[in-house]
Amino acid sequence: MHSTNAPENSTATVEKGIPLTRSGNLLTDVPLPAAVIFEAPLAHNLAWMQRFADGHGAKLAPHGKTTMTPALFRRQIEAGAWGITLATAVQTVAAHAHGIDRVLMVNQLVGRPNMALVADAIKTGLEYYCVVDGVDNVRDLGAFFAERGLTLNVMIELGIDGGRCGCRNAEQVETLVTAIAAQPSLALVGIEGYEGMIAGGDEVASVRAYGERLVETVRTLRASGVLEREAPIVTASGSKWFDLIAEAFDKAELREHYTPVLRPGCYVVHDHKLYAGAMDAVKARDPKLEGELQPALEVFAHVQSLPEPGLAIIALGKRDIGHEPDLPLPLRLYSLHESLHGESVASSDISAWRTTNIMDQHVFLEIPEHAEIAVGDVIAFGTSHPCLTFDKWRRMLLVDKQLAVVEVLETCF
Amino acid sequence: MHSTNAPENSTATVEKGIPLTRSGNLLTDVPLPAAVIFEAPLAHNLAWMQRFADGHGAKLAPHGKTTMTPALFRRQIEAGAWGITLATAVQTVAAHAHGIDRVLMVNQLVGRPNMALVADAIKTGLEYYCVVDGVDNVRDLGAFFAERGLTLNVMIELGIDGGRCGCRNAEQVETLVTAIAAQPSLALVGIEGYEGMIAGGDEVASVRAYGERLVETVRTLRASGVLEREAPIVTASGSKWFDLIAEAFDKAELREHYTPVLRPGCYVVHDHKLYAGAMDAVKARDPKLEGELQPALEVFAHVQSLPEPGLAIIALGKRDIGHEPDLPLPLRLYSLHESLHGESVASSDISAWRTTNIMDQHVFLEIPEHAEIAVGDVIAFGTSHPCLTFDKWRRMLLVDKQLAVVEVLETCF
Secondary structure, three states: EEEOOOOOOOOOOOOOOOOOOOEEHHHHHHOOEEEEEHHHHHHHHHHHHHHHHHOOOEEEEOOOOOOOOOOHHHHHHHHOOHHHHEEHHHHHHHHHHEEEOEEEEEEOOOOHHHHHHHHHHHHOOEEEEEOOOOOOOOOOHHHHHHHOOOOEEEEEEEEEOOOOOOOOHHHHHHHHHHHHHHOEEEEEEEEOOOOOOOOOOOOOHHHHHHHHHHHHHHHHHHHHOOOOOOOOEEOOOOOOOHHHHHHHEEEOHHHOOOOOEEOOHHHOOOOHHHHHHHHHHHHHHHOOOOOOOOOOOOEEEEEEEEEEEEEEOOOOOOOOOOOOOOEEEEEEEEHHHHHOOOOOOEEOOOOEEEEEEEEEEEEEEEEOOOOOOOOEEEEEEEEEOOOOHHOOOOOOEOOOOOEEEEEEOOOOO | OOOOOOOOOOOOOOOOOOOOOOOOOHHHHHOOOOEEEEEHHHHHHHHHHHHHHOOOOOOOOOOOOOOOOHHHHHHHOOOOOOOOOEEOOHHHHHHHHHOEEEEOHHHHHHHHHHHHHHHHHHOOOOEEEEEEOOOHHHHHHHHHHOOOOOEEEEEEEOOOOOOOOOOHHHHHHHHHHHHHHOOOOOOEEEEEOOOHHHOOOOOOHHHHHHHHHHHHHHHHHHHHOOOOOOEEEEEOOOOOOOOHHHHHHHHHHHHHHHHEOOOOOHHHHOOOOOHHHHHEEEHHHOOOOOOOOOOOOOEEEEEEEEEEOEEEEEEOOOOOOOOOOOEEEEEEEOHHHOOOOOOOOOEEOOOOOEEEEEEOEEEEEOOOOOOOOOOOOOEEEEOOHHHHOOOOOOOOEOOOOOEEEEEEEEEOO
């Protein structure tokens, strides 16, 4: 049943979301579904967040796990970012292989094969930082990197009770400082935290307090002389509370003697609901803030079937688009069946329609009973939280306003 | 910040889940997390389901969207499968590019670029079938394939009220038959259905009735002379009710004059909960059934942090493993920190432990307060529904009982 001469390396030509012609139009030349990034809001977001960090005297190291798209990492660096934040060793070496030379890995580095990957990257010029929150890991890292004759930069992670990783209190930090000092191959260079685990009660006050605790901790360590860096790093911030962390870090003393680093990731393409709401909250906290992030990521898909009045089945599923915390958000309908041969197609706003279910390869869309819609029409969907849409694609399409494909962006998940 | 001479094609060496050495061991030579398939249960499942289909006089066309792994498609064909079932045009051409010559695409084929992909595959030898459930699609397909001078095999999809795609009643089927007859480029060759949407009430009785409805429909169409195939196709079945559909199809008349086709997909690696439960139900319905499917898919990951008593954070997340309908299931703990240099490592059963949360890159595991566990230890997780684990990986590792990597299996999502 299968040909023995089948080409083994032909997947590149048949992966989903690739235009049939490199300079094609999204509606006529791309086998849908396809994930697209609009170039204008992307450029806007890159500039906006860099300006925001600059304005607070902070460096920007965007979390790269959001996109794992080297072409976007490069744009972030070109816009002024100090480095890229990542979550794992494999993400780190993938970014380094694509030209990123400074990585904050905001997790403990565990497992000898992962350590070996990082050691090789350091040897070939990567400026690398990871975090530690336990003495076992400090001992393992110390032994491994001593064996390799390398120095590993580490930051102590500060966590919160009931949170994720990180030291819960000052005693644990002290214990770690002592453990790190006993490992000549480890250089303690700063403090890392993640405020995104804070939930419940007065969250704004809690995030502010956490930001101050990070600043106090790095000050204390610097004063005690245990930090092996002229301008020690203090870093935190996801994509929701970046403004509060920036305020906590925005001090003359930090600008002069430290390296404060913000790490939002989702900002680069933003979204249509979760972070759109977070942006509204940022603006409410600072009415003088200029401009705002704009949604840049959408997924285009065909109407697959119209089996009953009021129901459209879309050729799009969990394999193609994130569905948490909200199901995909219908934005615009392109009446493509009226225009099979490529004329420009008008779109209508369908943001009042509602996704009711999603399966591996299908989305269920509740539509008005007499909606003008046909099988073969195209719908653009937005997302709530962009991270889990990127990882569904090996390639994303950068498009202009006219939906012409400007560039094919490879991901490296 | 980024080197202009960065290698652009180097991702192959840094993708997640790849062993540092081709013949490595999972615990010592692979940067975890990694998704693995155990070769013995895989071989068992391939043979078991083929024997099951054979025993009921049915062909097997496993749903390939589960794995999108050509090396598994090949094993399924070698075990006796008649073809591979797929969900989209891009999946179809990816499978064909890897040597699969017969594909049932159990969705409407929509969009000219998707039609063009399929037309090219048919021209290069693919035996292809898709489904139709609406006259607009019939008209579009008829025009497109006539233009190309090709014949397209179509099956009418039979759906259920409140379900997904497919005709709801006999009148719709009749209308479609007429519409297809008006398109010389379309060949109506059978009836397709999917019983997996049936939920509520006496599900077993409803699935049986649906199976009979499929059989009656194909009989009626055959008798009326509208089917352009000596042995028309009648096909259904997901991975939960395949036994009931097999029973509905298991008739001397169908064996002789039709092509009954079963399409389960998840069976190939089975799972540790959802389909494990479905298997129990299959066995309960037929106590004489020999043997059963065995779970073959696991994801291995490191203990990342032990920040509080009773809590382990695992270096594994939504990017690495499915989490619906159930969170990842802890199976075994390998005390790797006791054995950093590769001696064989004993494992302990931790299936009583419980995953309480999952984020993009982290799993929260509730553990006994005095559990013997350390950062760097490895945990094997099972899944509930395998499909949404496969699509997180570009490569899966086939391993033997000793966790030696036997083969690296590429996926083509």
